[in-house]
Amino acid sequence: MKNTFYIIAIIFSLLFITSCSDYLEKEPDTELDIDMVFQNKTKVEAWLAGVYSGIPNPGIDWLNRHGWEIFGDDLTASSRWQQWDWKNLPKIFGEWTPNTSWDGSYWNRMPQNIRQAYIFMERVKALPDSDLPQSEVDNMKAECRFLVAYYYWLMVKTYGPIPFQPDYIVPSDFELSDLMVGQTPFDEIIAYLDNEMLEASKLLPASYQNIEKYGRVTSVMCLTIRAKMLLFAASPLVNGNDWYVGHTNDKDQELFNTTYDPQKWVKAAEACKLLLDLAEASGYQLYKVYNDDGTIDPFTSLESMWWTGFQEGNKEILFPYSRIHDDDNFKYYSSKAITPEFGGGGGLGVYQGLVDAFFTENGLPIDDPESNYVENGFSDSKEVRNTAWKGGTGVEGEVTFSGTYNMYCHREPRFYTAVSFHGGWYPLANRKYDFLRNGLDNNYTHDAPQNGYLVRKKIYPTDSPKTGSWKWRQVFLYRLASSYLDYCEAVNEAYDTRSAREDALVYLNMIRERAGVRKYTLDAVSLNDPNFITVADNQDAMRDIIRRERRVELCAEGTRWDDIRRWKIADQLTEVSGACYGMDFSGTNTSEFFNRTVFQTRVWKNAYYWFPIYIDEINKNPNLTQAPFWE
Numbered sequence: 001m002k003n004t005f006y007i008i009a010i011i012f013s014l015l016f017i018t019s020c021s022d023y024l025e026k027e028p029d030t031e032l033d034i035d036m037v038f039q040n041k042t043k044v045e046a047w048l049a050g051v052y053s054g055i056p057n058p059g060i061d062w063l064n065r066h067g068w069e070i071f072g073d074d075l076t077a078s079s080r081w082q083q084w085d086w087k088n089l090p091k092i093f094g095e096w097t098p099n100t101s102w103d104g105s106y107w108n109r110m111p112q113n114i115r116q117a118y119i120f121m122e123r124v125k126a127l128p129d130s131d132l133p134q135s136e137v138d139n140m141k142a143e144c145r146f147l148v149a150y151y152y153w154l155m156v157k158t159y160g161p162i163p164f165q166p167d168y169i170v171p172s173d174f175e176l177s178d179l180m181v182g183q184t185p186f187d188e189i190i191a192y193l194d195n196e197m198l199e200a201s202k203l204l205p206a207s208y209q210n211i212e213k214y215g216r217v218t219s220v221m222c223l224t225i226r227a228k229m230l231l232f233a234a235s236p237l238v239n240g241n242d243w244y245v246g247h248t249n250d251k252d253q254e255l256f257n258t259t260y261d262p263q264k265w266v267k268a269a270e271a272c273k274l275l276l277d278l279a280e281a282s283g284y285q286l287y288k289v290y291n292d293d294g295t296i297d298p299f300t301s302l303e304s305m306w307w308t309g310f311q312e313g314n315k316e317i318l319f320p321y322s323r324i325h326d327d328d329n330f331k332y333y334s335s336k337a338i339t340p341e342f343g344g345g346g347g348l349g350v351y352q353g354l355v356d357a358f359f360t361e362n363g364l365p366i367d368d369p370e371s372n373y374v375e376n377g378f379s380d381s382k383e384v385r386n387t388a389w390k391g392g393t394g395v396e397g398e399v400t401f402s403g404t405y406n407m408y409c410h411r412e413p414r415f416y417t418a419v420s421f422h423g424g425w426y427p428l429a430n431r432k433y434d435f436l437r438n439g440l441d442n443n444y445t446h447d448a449p450q451n452g453y454l455v456r457k458k459i460y461p462t463d464s465p466k467t468g469s470w471k472w473r474q475v476f477l478y479r480l481a482s483s484y485l486d487y488c489e490a491v492n493e494a495y496d497t498r499s500a501r502e503d504a505l506v507y508l509n510m511i512r513e514r515a516g517v518r519k520y521t522l523d524a525v526s527l528n529d530p531n532f533i534t535v536a537d538n539q540d541a542m543r544d545i546i547r548r549e550r551r552v553e554l555c556a557e558g559t560r561w562d563d564i565r566r567w568k569i570a571d572q573l574t575e576v577s578g579a580c581y582g583m584d585f586s587g588t589n590t591s592e593f594f595n596r597t598v599f600q601t602r603v604w605k606n607a608y609y610w611f612p613i614y615i616d617e618i619n620k621n622p623n624l625t626q627a628p629f630w631e
Helices: 002-014 041-052 060-065 079-084 106-123 134-159 186-201 219-234 263-281 298-307 328-337 352-357 480-494 498-515 539-553 560-566 615-620
Strands: 317-320 398-400 419-421 453-455 476-479 519-521 532-534 579-582 597-601
Touching: 041 106, 041 134, 060 328, 106 134, 134 186, 134 219, 186 219, 219 263, 219 317, 219 480, 219 560, 263 480, 298 498, 317 480, 352 419, 352 539, 352 579, 476 480, 480 498, 480 539, 498 519, 498 539, 539 560
Parallel strands: 519 532
Antiparallel strands: 317 476, 419 453, 579 597
């Protein structure tokens, strides 16, 4: 009976195996006795690949299946793509109930991967005659230990408190009552996962020299997720949020601690610093490309980071996604931002709020009186900067054409490498973008930039679905700049002191230096200082600049949704909870087009801070408590 159950489990698991690297690309036989599986190295590796298969794909998953990029206020997909079953789009318009399906389906999928990991750890053994030594087995088990914790964390981050039975494999002779488990309080789950990730990190290397193992779990990956988890756990959504008073489980335990605990920020800061110290000692660093004169070329650095692999010198990658034969991992995302002329969807844009969030050339936000920002009218000369980048006009060093709308002139480099705008350069077509109605890039259908913008970030300039020309790129979930910003936030919240703020600015300024904008200082400097901008020496001012930096540095990378949730500000953001703006894509000339126009209206309910437990699960298990405000 027990072996029969295992056979069913492995058949199910192996249906979904996708390789994590060359090492994990193994094709197993499925109808095997469990003992036979773990006596064969190839099948052991295949089982491990099945455990890895739960890692979310930052291409199609974050964009469509899971919806992270759509739920936040970075990327806006054409609302009319709903006719092709974009199930996450109706959710942003308020059409979301506990009956609504979700393709991410963590509630069902993650326990399957977790179960396979536990079976693996229980059954795997050294096979000396097959070149599978005990040292490799120990590494594999440590990888699975982390993946179990990571998958649990993905569930908790999505649904809040969940039924939690670590180290438990459902026996073959289980009773139905064994499965009728209520939720465990949020903080208890976090404490357990914290320890598991930390302990797993102690058993794994910081990186692998063997290229075939690239993508396997490292100590750096363990500590990256641990730090991000503790940052979330310290944030306002789950640290002292009185919304959730009385939200209890079947044992009448409060599922959230609604009393603010400042020590959670201390713990998060310490976790972030532990990661950064290990990463930097192991050779991880921000990816930079330099000009001939030795200065950083921010344009080329920011753009080429996405198609420069770890083995090619991009040591910024902390958590790679290495299913190298998974075509969806970047082609799906890219094709949605490429115009129909070249076989793309042409409707994946960015919100006007993101356009406005980028700093000006002098490093100040556009709402700062000293930023020199001009919104209306057109430039009377081309803009030239010190860069080898050709993405501005097709000519090296030129960033904008003469006659460019002023809103898009004299902005920071990250803007130009993240946003495609009317009158900007379209490398694939070897011309300017034309987003006017019935123009070359606006057919005024579902496949058109609905608010006058397309996303540019992560899009290789000459990728073409029409010709099947795709530039290989290293896809990854998290990079060092993200963890720098995690630490900046955590240390600022943990310690309201000048020394803490100075520490935060060290890392914040590394990011700004690479981005080609002036750095911050707590000291008074001239408004015209070419190197520094003075920021007030207080916690609130630091919080503001850190959040602004996260907004632009990490845009379109899947983190914004988590940020606006954990900060508990989603209900306050216009483009998440109300009118969404852009340029008027119905305009047939520039005077009509260049007007801030509402192109859609979103609906927000505070229930949306957590995904609901699907109603069928509630009906099957009466001990479950539905997520807050979904009753």
